[in-house]
Amino acid sequence: MNLLEDLHWRGIVYQQTDEVGIQETLEKEKISLYCGVDPTADSMHIGHLLPFLTLRRFQQHGHRPIVLVGGATGMIGDPSGKSEERKLQTTETIQHNVECIQKQLSHIFDFEGNNGAMMVNNYDWAGSMDIVTFLRDYGKHVGVNYMLAKDTISTRLDTGISFTEFTYTILQAMDFLHLYEKHDCKIQIGGSDQWGNITTGLELIRKMMPEGSKAYGLTIPLVTKADGTKFGKTESGAVWLDPEKTSPYEFYQFWINTADADVIKYLKFFTFLIKEEIEVLEQSIESEPHLRKAQKALAEAMTEMIHGKDSLEQAVKITEALFNGDIQKLTATEIKQGFKDVPSYEHTTGEEIGIVDLLIAAKIVSSKRQAREDVSNGAIYVNGERVTETGYVISESDRIEGQFTVIRRGKKKYYLIKY
Template sequence: MNIIDELEWRDAINQQTDADGLRELTEQKSISLYCGVDPTGDSMHIGHLIPFMVLKRFQLAGHRPVILIGGATGTIGDPSGRQTERSLQTLEQIEANVQALTMQMKKLFVTEGDNQIRMVNNYEWTLKINVIEFLRDYGKNFSINTMLAKDVVASRLESGISFTEFSYQILQSIDYLHLYQHEDVQLQIGGSDQWGNITSGLDLIRKKEGNEAKAFGLTIPLMLKADGTKFGKTAGGAVWLDPNKTTPFEFYQFWANTDDRDVVKYLKYFTFLTKEQIDDLAEKVQTEPHKREAQKTLAEEMTRFVHGEEMLEQARRITAALFSGDIKSLTADEIELGFKEMPTFEAAKEPKNIIDWLVDLGIEPSKRQAREDITNGAISLNGERVNDVGLEVSVDQAIGGRFIIIRKGKKKYSLVKIS
């Protein structure tokens, strides 16, 4: 299957500058292509992954990807999708973000001994351009009328846009020209909001290299959930690739909880499963939705890809323990990861009667209610039902000497840290 055919089957193409020309080019030879990300933070979130998964698919099809980290463009900030000016970060913070994103990209996309994926930083060539060169060699090739007509700029005219952010598309165009000239790059890919920046780059290439220059642009559709909300956001915020921001267990759970209406789309976008495998899972969504096999597969594929096999196994263990109630099978570190977002209380090491302990912590509103819940078997401690109202709770019962998990009813968990 040609790479363009595969992307079309996966519904991963929004716009192309020359669909027939790109198809013909990719069938004739192996091409170089690039996608970029600005270092506005020290980690990508799952929304950032979408175009880079397409980049990886090109690599698997025999093409040569280039990943661009925007050390220069990141100092300005892309106005795409924004109605207000960005707060500029310090150069030191941007450099720290560049290093963090570079390591993250290498972990995800560059395997040992793999020379196919190249990584570049646009700060390296942008730094060499002085203001006179910028205005004469590049600015002269851009029409203000055309720039104003770009969606990303037009949408900001009423609220206002600085010359700094207005010039962003010129810098990104310089990137494409540089990579075309020095890295043999003939295709830029990006999100749907990058269409204006991509076409500006193509215009610059043709003005500098001639109208016969073979360069192309391709964008990926905006990802929305079935309910119309933006993909990748949860009640707790973005789903990050950095395990210190979103734990592997939370990452696994995000994908495992995917709506039936979205799961096949996500399998196509984010996994490298074959058409036959995805079609089989799509059928099971219709015939056996209660088994949630498609969601489990999606969660496993994505957690393995981003965090590795060991962290996937850990996420599975935590998930299985929470489902079965076998809390004692978990380590203290796994407890900390799995119960990170649950109500948390702190208790002293000294032994205390369970009724007083539950009330003092605030897990139970009164001694009467605590006694009633224990008598009715509604309280579990580390997965074991408590029936004795005279039970003494102590540090000896804490998993790893650090945590006690209280379950009230069927699903209400509380994490108690022993201080």
């Protein structure tokens, strides 16, 4: 299976500007191609991943990826998918975001060897450009009617669009032209919402480069869930690549909780498992769904890729400890990850406290009578160990690394006591 056949099998290709031209170019030579992201935040989320992972597939076939972080375009704002103007950010904030995103992207690509990835920032060539140069050298080649026909602009005409965001598509087109001219970059990859910006880049290349210059665009489909809900969202919000925003454990949990109806599609989209491996996992969903082998393969592949092997092992350890109730095997750092979103109570004194009084203070139960009943009936666990004595006292030995005690009521209701 060649590269394009693999991409089609995975369902990754949405649109191509010239399918035959792309196929012939890839068969004839090893090329450079690029994908970009604007630093609108200091972290990407998993909704950004698919185009870059697709770029990585090209690298695996010997082509050279150019990874662009839009220090200049990020200061303007892409009107795509928005009904109103973006809030402009300071130069300092944009630069901070650029540095954070570049670090995240470095986990995905190989920067060594003949086709090692190149990372660029469009602020380097667009940031110091004066308005007269922009209008004369670039704006002159892009007609207003041509821009008005773009979905990213036409959908904003009723609600309003500033001249700033109106010109965004020209700025992104300049990126493609610059990379084509300086690095012989032949293809731009982007999400389906980037089709208009990509084709504007091809228009600039056609008009400003020598006759016969060839460049292409390829877009990726929007990732959807089988139940119609938005991909990449949880109850607590977006699934970020930054471990401070979404811990490796939470990241792992997102993938391992993928529905059977979605997991094979996500394995094709996001992992580098080959066709035969994915087909075996697809069979396991039919023959032994309770083992969730496909979900585990997806969660392990994604967590190791984004956060590394050590973080994956930690995420698996936390998951198994919570499933088995072996809370005492966890470190304080792992407790902090695994119980980030559970109700918590801070015990401010250094004194010991009885289990009944703690259940009341932490609002785990509403009355002492209920607390005594729960303890006597074996419904209360301290760090995974069942407590049945109403006179039990929470002591120093019940504090994991002196910082936490985990209380469980029943099978699944957890509470975190902090010291």
